Amino acid sequence: MSLQATTSQTVGPYFRIGMNWLYKDDPAGPGVPGERIVIAGRVLDADGQGVSDAVLELWQADAQGKYAHPEDKQEKSAQPGFQGFGRVPTTEDGSFRFTTIKPGAVPGPDGQLQAPHIVVSVFMRGLLRRLVTRIYFPGEPMNTADFALKLVEPGRRDTLIAKKPERHAGNLEWNVVLQGPDETVFFDC
Numbered sequence: 001m002s003l004q005a006t007t008s009q010t011v012g013p014y015f016r017i018g019m020n021w022l023y024k025d026d027p028a029g030p031g032v033p034g035e036r037i038v039i040a041g042r043v044l045d046a047d048g049q050g051v052s053d054a055v056l057e058l059w060q061a062d063a064q065g066k067y068a069h070p071e072d073k074q075e076k077s078a079q080p081g082f083q084g085f086g087r088v089p090t091t092e093d094g095s096f097r098f099t100t101i102k103p104g105a106v107p108g109p110d111g112q113l114q115a116p117h118i119v120v121s122v123f124m125r126g127l128l129r130r131l132v133t134r135i136y137f138p139g140e141p142m143n144t145a146d147f148a149l150k151l152v153e154p155g156r157r158d159t160l161i162a163k164k165p166e167r168h169a170g171n172l173e174w175n176v177v178l179q180g181p182d183e184t185v186f187f188d189c
Helices: 142-147 147-151 153-160
Strands: 036-044 055-060 084-090 095-101 117-123 131-136
Touching: 055 095, 084 095, 131 153, 142 147
Parallel strands: none
Antiparallel strands: 036 095, 055 084, 055 117, 117 131
8 A cells, every 4th residue: 555645735715705604803702801902904925915815713812811612721711702713804905804802811831821812824825734823912011921922033023913003994903924024923833
Protein backbone atom coordinates (compact mmCIF):
# COMPACT_ATOMS: atom_id res chain seq x y z
CA MET A 1 0.00 0.00 0.00
CA SER A 2 1.34 3.41 -0.96
CA LEU A 3 0.28 6.58 0.79
CA GLN A 4 0.25 9.46 -1.62
CA ALA A 5 -0.58 13.06 -0.76
CA THR A 6 -3.62 14.49 -2.44
CA THR A 7 -3.52 17.87 -4.11
CA SER A 8 -4.24 20.90 -1.97
CA GLN A 9 -7.24 23.12 -2.46
CA THR A 10 -7.44 26.77 -1.54
CA VAL A 11 -9.92 27.84 1.13
CA GLY A 12 -12.00 30.06 -1.16
CA PRO A 13 -13.64 31.76 -3.10
CA TYR A 14 -16.92 30.05 -2.25
CA PHE A 15 -17.72 32.32 0.71
CA ARG A 16 -20.47 34.33 -0.95
CA ILE A 17 -22.07 31.20 -2.40
CA GLY A 18 -22.32 28.87 0.58
CA MET A 19 -21.50 30.71 3.79
CA ASN A 20 -23.90 33.66 3.99
CA TRP A 21 -26.10 31.87 6.50
CA LEU A 22 -23.06 31.37 8.78
CA TYR A 23 -22.13 35.05 9.12
CA LYS A 24 -22.48 36.53 12.62
CA ASP A 25 -21.16 40.03 13.25
CA ASP A 26 -21.78 40.11 17.02
CA PRO A 27 -19.81 37.38 18.83
CA ALA A 28 -21.10 38.57 22.21
CA GLY A 29 -24.77 38.79 21.32
CA PRO A 30 -27.27 41.41 22.45
CA GLY A 31 -27.66 42.09 26.16
CA VAL A 32 -24.44 40.36 27.23
CA PRO A 33 -22.69 42.39 29.95
CA GLY A 34 -19.44 44.14 29.14
CA GLU A 35 -17.99 47.18 27.42
CA ARG A 36 -19.57 47.31 23.93
CA ILE A 37 -17.10 47.97 21.13
CA VAL A 38 -17.18 48.15 17.35
CA ILE A 39 -14.09 47.10 15.40
CA ALA A 40 -13.87 48.11 11.75
CA GLY A 41 -11.08 47.78 9.22
CA ARG A 42 -9.99 46.30 5.93
CA VAL A 43 -8.18 43.24 4.63
CA LEU A 44 -5.45 44.57 2.31
CA ASP A 45 -3.15 42.85 -0.16
CA ALA A 46 0.54 43.70 -0.72
CA ASP A 47 -0.42 46.63 -2.99
CA GLY A 48 -2.77 48.16 -0.40
CA GLN A 49 -5.85 47.04 -2.34
CA GLY A 50 -8.85 45.68 -0.47
CA VAL A 51 -9.53 41.93 -0.64
CA SER A 52 -13.20 41.54 -1.51
CA ASP A 53 -13.68 37.85 -0.80
CA ALA A 54 -12.11 37.24 2.60
CA VAL A 55 -13.82 36.03 5.76
CA LEU A 56 -12.67 36.69 9.32
CA GLU A 57 -13.57 34.20 12.04
CA LEU A 58 -13.53 35.61 15.56
CA TRP A 59 -13.10 33.76 18.84
CA GLN A 60 -13.07 35.51 22.19
CA ALA A 61 -13.76 35.24 25.91
CA ASP A 62 -16.54 37.13 27.68
CA ALA A 63 -15.93 40.23 29.82
CA GLN A 64 -14.91 38.11 32.81
CA GLY A 65 -12.41 36.09 30.78
CA LYS A 66 -14.38 32.86 30.22
CA TYR A 67 -14.78 31.16 26.85
CA ALA A 68 -18.14 29.74 25.81
CA HIS A 69 -16.54 26.37 25.24
CA PRO A 70 -16.70 23.11 27.24
CA GLU A 71 -12.89 22.95 27.46
CA ASP A 72 -12.78 26.19 29.47
CA LYS A 73 -12.72 24.69 32.97
CA GLN A 74 -12.48 27.99 34.87
CA GLU A 75 -14.78 28.23 37.85
CA LYS A 76 -16.64 31.21 36.46
CA SER A 77 -20.27 31.13 35.47
CA ALA A 78 -21.07 31.32 31.78
CA GLN A 79 -22.74 34.51 30.59
CA PRO A 80 -26.25 33.76 29.25
CA GLY A 81 -26.44 34.52 25.52
CA PHE A 82 -22.66 34.80 25.06
CA GLN A 83 -21.32 32.72 22.16
CA GLY A 84 -17.84 34.17 21.72
CA PHE A 85 -17.71 33.22 18.04
CA GLY A 86 -18.38 35.29 14.96
CA ARG A 87 -17.76 35.26 11.23
CA VAL A 88 -17.67 38.39 9.08
CA PRO A 89 -17.07 38.75 5.34
CA THR A 90 -15.29 41.62 3.66
CA THR A 91 -17.12 43.96 1.30
CA GLU A 92 -16.07 44.86 -2.25
CA ASP A 93 -13.36 47.24 -0.94
CA GLY A 94 -12.09 44.76 1.66
CA SER A 95 -13.91 46.39 4.59
CA PHE A 96 -15.31 44.51 7.57
CA ARG A 97 -17.08 45.57 10.76
CA PHE A 98 -18.29 43.75 13.86
CA THR A 99 -19.73 44.58 17.26
CA THR A 100 -18.80 42.75 20.44
CA ILE A 101 -17.70 43.31 24.03
CA LYS A 102 -14.15 43.80 25.19
CA PRO A 103 -13.03 40.37 26.43
CA GLY A 104 -11.54 39.81 29.83
CA ALA A 105 -8.10 38.36 30.52
CA VAL A 106 -7.80 34.58 30.10
CA PRO A 107 -5.16 32.18 31.44
CA GLY A 108 -2.23 31.52 29.12
CA PRO A 109 -0.30 28.31 28.58
CA ASP A 110 1.86 29.01 31.64
CA GLY A 111 -1.16 29.87 33.82
CA GLN A 112 -0.39 33.60 33.73
CA LEU A 113 -3.18 35.87 32.52
CA GLN A 114 -3.08 36.99 28.89
CA ALA A 115 -4.00 40.52 27.87
CA PRO A 116 -7.58 40.86 26.59
CA HIS A 117 -7.63 39.87 22.93
CA ILE A 118 -9.73 38.43 20.12
CA VAL A 119 -8.36 35.53 18.06
CA VAL A 120 -8.90 36.03 14.32
CA SER A 121 -8.63 33.48 11.51
CA VAL A 122 -8.47 34.88 7.97
CA PHE A 123 -9.79 32.81 5.06
CA MET A 124 -9.62 33.88 1.41
CA ARG A 125 -8.96 32.63 -2.08
CA GLY A 126 -5.40 31.63 -2.75
CA LEU A 127 -4.68 30.54 0.82
CA LEU A 128 -3.94 26.89 1.43
CA ARG A 129 -4.30 27.38 5.19
CA ARG A 130 -6.03 29.98 7.27
CA LEU A 131 -4.01 32.85 8.73
CA VAL A 132 -4.24 33.19 12.51
CA THR A 133 -3.66 36.45 14.32
CA ARG A 134 -4.96 38.42 17.31
CA ILE A 135 -6.51 41.79 18.03
CA TYR A 136 -5.27 43.48 21.20
CA PHE A 137 -6.61 46.71 22.69
CA PRO A 138 -4.82 50.08 22.80
CA GLY A 139 -3.67 51.33 26.18
CA GLU A 140 -4.23 47.94 27.82
CA PRO A 141 -1.72 47.63 30.71
CA MET A 142 -1.57 43.83 30.36
CA ASN A 143 -0.22 44.06 26.79
CA THR A 144 3.37 44.44 28.04
CA ALA A 145 3.29 41.07 29.84
CA ASP A 146 1.21 39.06 27.33
CA PHE A 147 3.06 35.88 26.36
CA ALA A 148 2.07 36.02 22.66
CA LEU A 149 2.89 39.71 22.23
CA LYS A 150 6.27 39.10 23.84
CA LEU A 151 7.01 36.55 21.08
CA VAL A 152 6.69 39.33 18.48
CA GLU A 153 9.57 41.72 17.84
CA PRO A 154 8.72 45.13 19.36
CA GLY A 155 8.63 46.95 16.02
CA ARG A 156 5.86 44.69 14.70
CA ARG A 157 3.59 44.46 17.77
CA ASP A 158 1.53 47.44 16.63
CA THR A 159 0.10 45.30 13.78
CA LEU A 160 -1.79 43.38 16.47
CA ILE A 161 -3.08 46.37 18.47
CA ALA A 162 -6.27 48.09 17.36
CA LYS A 163 -6.19 51.87 17.04
CA LYS A 164 -8.59 54.70 17.51
CA PRO A 165 -10.31 55.10 14.14
CA GLU A 166 -9.17 57.53 11.48
CA ARG A 167 -11.64 56.84 8.72
CA HIS A 168 -13.84 53.88 9.72
CA ALA A 169 -17.03 54.16 11.73
CA GLY A 170 -16.38 52.31 14.97
CA ASN A 171 -14.71 52.50 18.33
CA LEU A 172 -11.54 50.85 17.05
CA GLU A 173 -9.77 50.32 13.74
CA TRP A 174 -7.72 47.24 12.96
CA ASN A 175 -6.52 46.19 9.51
CA VAL A 176 -5.19 42.90 8.17
CA VAL A 177 -2.24 43.52 5.84
CA LEU A 178 -1.37 40.31 4.02
CA GLN A 179 2.14 41.18 2.78
CA GLY A 180 4.70 43.96 2.70
CA PRO A 181 6.47 46.12 5.27
CA ASP A 182 3.33 46.62 7.38
CA GLU A 183 2.27 42.96 7.21
CA THR A 184 0.14 41.83 10.12
CA VAL A 185 1.82 39.32 12.41
CA PHE A 186 0.40 35.82 11.86
CA PHE A 187 0.93 32.86 14.19
CA ASP A 188 1.60 29.24 13.25
CA CYS A 189 -1.19 27.19 14.80
